[in-house]
């Protein structure tokens with residue numbers, strides 16, 4: 001759907017702003033669940049509250065009333081209305097409410113313009129935050145029920161800030177890219193707003209494009225691993241998994257044993273390296289353990305930059321044009337650096 005709002009979206013918006021009875025603009029005092037998403041400084045913000053009918057067993061509380069305050073556009077108001085209507089109609093528990101997705105909101109509205117999908121995402125995120133708040137107030141341990149929202153929220157608050165304009169962190173981006181199957185920067189901006197203001201975060205090192213590349217490269221590797229598990233060791237590209245004797249994988253070869261890692265001591269558990277020590281160690285591993293393997297196969301690599309745990313690398317020679325280059329980067333370069341320097345290193349091709 002391009003530029004047009006559905007009739008339902010327009011009607012819900014108009015009903016809400018005119019305060020038609022039965023609409024949900026407002027806030028429940030002493031709400032049982034309160035969740036917020038977005039920020040007024042970023043242009044869109046939603047404050048969502050719900051009230052439950054309490055049960056002796058709090059996990060059986062039922063949501064009976066929902067309200068929202070939003071600083072946003074037509075679709076933000078309509079999406080918030082839709083969320084409240086869906087919740088009240090379902091008369092479900094807060095835990096069951098977590099099954100409501102942004103797609104349910106979009107469907108209820110008979111679609112949203114692509115550029116406005118983030119309004120439905122905002123509703124689903126505010127609902128999650130409100131359920132976490134309800135769980136805290138009612139003493140419900142979501143983790144023990146197999147629901148990890150609290151961890152997720154904390155992780156997202158603490159994660160590296162990628163989009164400064166919209167205060168969006170890397171863990172949040174990674175989760176949403178997978179959940180919503182976002183493949184391009186445009187889709188990320190439409191769904192999450194990230195990258196939609198100054199645009200500096202789109203193609204900066206460690207920015208949205210890098211995160212997209214990394215998320216989907218990992219998914220591809222997982223798919224390849226699953227395919228390999230179902231077939232004999234040697235793949236059509238000659239790529240083989242790391243063997244028990246430490247032989248490293250390399251494109252175009254089968255089982256050539258890797259040279260012994262030289263002059264590099266694996267990071268001891270818990271060892272903290274200064275940025276300088278970290279960079280020197282990365283350089284040493286690349287020189288001693290990685291480049292010899294690539295050179296032997298007509299390829300090469302060089303470090304372009306190191307920022308935090310992100311290592312930006314350029315591939316050269318045969319590696320550059322090889323169709324398995326991303327696999328080489330992840331399974332040889334990144335895996336070796338993780339093994340010999342630090343377990344959370346990410347290698348990004350530039």
Ligand code: FES
Pocket residue numbers: 162163164165166194195196197198199200201202
């Ligand atoms: S930093 Fe992301 S749009 Fe400005």
